[in-house]
Amino acid sequence: MEPLSIIVRTICDIFAWFLAVFGAYVIIHGHLSPGGGFQGGAVVATFMALLLVSHGGKKLLSFVKPGLYSWAETTGLLLFIGTGFAGLTTAFFYNFLAGEGGLFGAVVPLGANSGILNSSGTIAVMNMAVGLEVIGGLSLIILYMFKGIRLYDDTGREETGHDR
Amino acid sequence: MKKSVLFLIALLVVVGTLWGALDGIHPFGEVDKAPMDDYYIENAQRERNVNNLVTSVVFDYRGFDTLGEAAVLFTAVCSVLAVFRKGGYD
Amino acid sequence: MNGLAHTAVLAAIVVAGFFAVWFRDLLSSVVSLGVFSLLLSLEFYILKAPDVAIAEAGIGAGLTTAIYIIALRGCNVLRKGGGGGRK
Numbered sequence: 001m002e003p004l005s006i007i008v009r010t011i012c013d014i015f016a017w018f019l020a021v022f023g024a025y026v027i028i029h030g031h032l033s034p035g036g037g038f039q040g041g042a043v044v045a046t047f048m049a050l051l052l053v054s055h056g057g058k059k060l061l062s063f064v065k066p067g068l069y070s071w072a073e074t075t076g077l078l079l080f081i082g083t084g085f086a087g088l089t090t091a092f093f094y095n096f097l098a099g100e101g102g103l104f105g106a107v108v109p110l111g112a113n114s115g116i117l118n119s120s121g122t123i124a125v126m127n128m129a130v131g132l133e134v135i136g137g138l139s140l141i142i143l144y145m146f147k148g149i150r151l152y153d154d155t156g157r158e159e160t161g162h163d164r
Numbered sequence: 165m166k167k168s169v170l171f172l173i174a175l176l177v178v179v180g181t182l183w184g185a186l187d188g189i190h191p192f193g194e195v196d197k198a199p200m201d202d203y204y205i206e207n208a209q210r211e212r213n214v215n216n217l218v219t220s221v222v223f224d225y226r227g228f229d230t231l232g233e234a235a236v237l238f239t240a241v242c243s244v245l246a247v248f249r250k251g252g253y254d
Numbered sequence: 255m256n257g258l259a260h261t262a263v264l265a266a267i268v269v270a271g272f273f274a275v276w277f278r279d280l281l282s283s284v285v286s287l288g289v290f291s292l293l294l295s296l297e298f299y300i301l302k303a304p305d306v307a308i309a310e311a312g313i314g315a316g317l318t319t320a321i322y323i324i325a326l327r328g329c330n331v332l333r334k335g336g337g338g339g340r341k
Binding site for chain 2: 036092110120123130134137
């Protein structure tokens with residue numbers, strides 16, 4: 001698959017990194033600002049889609065490891081379910097970290113949004129877990145849908161091999 | 165000829181049903197109030213120490229729904245990988 | 255002022271949806287669908303649902319457009335050189 005023109009490639013090279021950083025911001029600040037794990041993960045997964053559309057698969061698939069994304073997805077799902085089971089002494093999905101001090105345990109004052117990042121207990125952990133899972137899942141869908149289609153070059157011959 | 169008559173009857177039925185349903189909707193911009201909303205707004209910040217109420221509902225009060233959503237995404241990824249894998253029966 | 259912006263965004267959504275159906279060139283149609291999704295996320299933001307707006311902008315305008323373009327490439331509709339489509 002041939003890459004797109006140099007204008008598209010340059011713009012996608014620059015803006016993909018901003019999108020990744022913005023998605024990480026949306027995930028980490030999920031309990032303070034609008035957004036959360038699913039939204040931020042979708043924004044970060046756009047990184048892979050932009051690079052794949054602009055550069056083509058020949059350049060990108062040579063150094064992208066799908067095992068990393070598979071690891072991210074399974075780790076995110078296991079962390080999410082594990083955090084749900086960790087509060088099982090009281091109830092399933094009980095927020096056992098909130099307001100206890102320590103990790104994500106700060107007490108927020110009532111009223112307007114005070115912007116304390118170290119608050120909200122297991123909600124922040126679950127945000128990061130779901131974000132990790134969505135990053136892995138949507139990137140895997142894009143990558144495997146691209147690897148699964150058949151591509152033909154100009155002479156009508158099918159492009160084969162791993163690094164097409 | 166007969167087809168168009170049937171189509172007109174079906175169109176009238178659908179439009180009449182939708183019109184009757186639209187009549188019962190509350191006006192735009194004025195939401196229905198439920199006691200659960202007031203409970204979330206009053207108590208979420210004190211109980212769970214969180215500033216974003218939407219996230220507190222999604223991940224804490226209704227965390228089981230989010231578990232189902234994560235399972236749906238995992239199933240979708242598994243099915244895509246099963247369809248587009250290498251080799252197979254071809 | 256808010257009502258004016260609301261009406262303008264709704265009219266632009268209708269125009270973008272019309273062009274998504276009207277174009278014969280498939281790449282232009284897909285780009286018009288991406289514009290549709292972006293305007294829809296703006297509409298969600300005007301209606302004070304920023305969570306849904308972020309999700310719509312990420313999935314509707316980003317991932318779905320990319321999947322459509324990959325599918326067009328798989329159907330050999332696009333030619334090399336990053337140009338326009340082929341009828």
